[in-house]
Amino acid sequence: MKAVLYYGPQDIRYENTMIKPLADGEILVKIKAALTCGTDVKTFRRGHPVLIKNIPSGFGHEFSGIVEKVSSSVTNVQVGDRVVCANSAPCGECFYCKKEEYNLCENLNLLNGAYAEYIVVPERIVKKNTLILPPDLAFEKAAFAEPLANVVHGVERTGIKKGQSVGVIGIGPIGLMFARVAKLKGARVIVAGRNKEKLRLAEEFAYADEVVDLKKYQNPEKIFREFSDEKKGVDVAVECVGLPEIWELVFSTVRPGGTVHFFGGCKSGSKVCLDTTAMHYGDIKTLSVFHHTPQYFRQALDLIASGDVEVEKLITDTLPLDKVEYAMEQHIAGNAIKFLIKP
Numbered sequence: 001m002k003a004v005l006y007y008g009p010q011d012i013r014y015e016n017t018m019i020k021p022l023a024d025g026e027i028l029v030k031i032k033a034a035l036t037c038g039t040d041v042k043t044f045r046r047g048h049p050v051l052i053k054n055i056p057s058g059f060g061h062e063f064s065g066i067v068e069k070v071s072s073s074v075t076n077v078q079v080g081d082r083v084v085c086a087n088s089a090p091c092g093e094c095f096y097c098k099k100e101e102y103n104l105c106e107n108l109n110l111l112n113g114a115y116a117e118y119i120v121v122p123e124r125i126v127k128k129n130t131l132i133l134p135p136d137l138a139f140e141k142a143a144f145a146e147p148l149a150n151v152v153h154g155v156e157r158t159g160i161k162k163g164q165s166v167g168v169i170g171i172g173p174i175g176l177m178f179a180r181v182a183k184l185k186g187a188r189v190i191v192a193g194r195n196k197e198k199l200r201l202a203e204e205f206a207y208a209d210e211v212v213d214l215k216k217y218q219n220p221e222k223i224f225r226e227f228s229d230e231k232k233g234v235d236v237a238v239e240c241v242g243l244p245e246i247w248e249l250v251f252s253t254v255r256p257g258g259t260v261h262f263f264g265g266c267k268s269g270s271k272v273c274l275d276t277t278a279m280h281y282g283d284i285k286t287l288s289v290f291h292h293t294p295q296y297f298r299q300a301l302d303l304i305a306s307g308d309v310e311v312e313k314l315i316t317d318t319l320p321l322d323k324v325e326y327a328m329e330q331h332i333a334g335n336a337i338k339f340l341i342k343p
Contacts, residue, residue: 002343003116004324005056009047012059014322017116025123027077027130028069029085033139034114034341035062035315036327037147038172044328049268051110058113059324060341061087064133064142068118077130084142085121086129086149086297087111103153103291115324117343128294134305140340141304144311148300149292151177154238155185156296157289158261162186164235167224169250170264171198171206173314173338175240178263179206180309182236190227190234192220195334197316205313224253233258240264244272251275256282263289315340 003017022028040060043051051061064084067077077083090097090105097105113119121130133142151174160166166182168175171193179189183206190210191202202211212223228234233255239247242264251274254260266272278284292300303309316336319327320343327339 001117002321003113004059004321006043006052006059006112007056009045012044012325012328013056014324019118020120022069022071022120023123024071025073025126026071027067027074027121027126029063029065029083029119029121030068031063031065031114031116031119031343033064033143034060034343035140035143035147036060036324036331036336036339036341037062038174038331041328041331045332051112058116058119060114060116061110061112062143062146063114063119064139064145065119074126076127077132082133082135082137082139082142084131084133084145084301085111085119085125086146086292086294087125088291089122089124089128089294091124092128102293102295103289108291115321115341117321129297131298131301133301137305138312140315141311142301143340144304144309144314145297145301146292147173148177148181148303148309148311149297150174150289151181152299152303153292153296154178154261154263154289155181157287158236158238158259160185160187160236164188165190165228166236166238167220167227167234167250167253168192168208168238168240169220169246169253170240170242171195171202172240174263175238176201176206176314176337177309177311178238178240179208181303182238183207184303184308187236188227190224192223198337201313201337205310220249221252228255232256235259236261238263242266244270247272248274251278251284251286254284256284259285259287261287261289265290314338318342 090102094106
């Protein structure tokens, strides 16, 4: 098959590769839609100690397609089924799984290889995190189930409620989806960013109540307070950038008694400095949610299938498989939200 393989930072190659024979419990999916992701861009730029374990490696992890082959023990899907698969599945047996903290599973092997004509899906993902698509749901929409699952998990754990004020800094695809799901919860949402296209989508996709261009208004703390009840600060502040300085900034936008969600993952080894007096005497709750679980993966697909989250609006353009490197470069240049890759 044709595939894009990862050899190292800024070294991905479009080439022929063998399709791995199916082991017991595995399925082969013919990929119909794959999506670019910020994590893939970071991996392309500087590598990834968790995602990339061997060189060369498959690359890309958000996809949907048609089941091409199944091994003998597979019972929940069959050849010809239209499916979406998550990029992981919990083991159900480790310390964290026994506490139902499935996103922290100690055996959470992550699936890569979506930038290809076919992908072999491991047994555990087949059993726990492979969903059959509704007949009328397009492949390109279904491929958003994995990134949206992370967001649904984050929103649920944050406990966002109707009538709350929610501020989001960082409006890439994850920030935009976070704002959209918060709106579905009935929150009043303010978002802040710098990219013109992302600011447009904050209105037309997320339906945010207030959209702030940080090129014009460079003090999000003041703006978020102006937006909040009695100008005390937002009820919930969400960081979706993944930079220590933005973690510190977003902390200052929340009111006493509020919640700060550090949703953007910073580079390994990063440190932040927070005002402990404000945190303690202000009774401020902080959290940082990682990854997704089978429950949230299913909820995400339901939100997409219902039309409540119009994920197709986030697609910048459609590209063939041999243009993945171009897609990475466009992301780095700030010219894209998500590319749809069609093998």
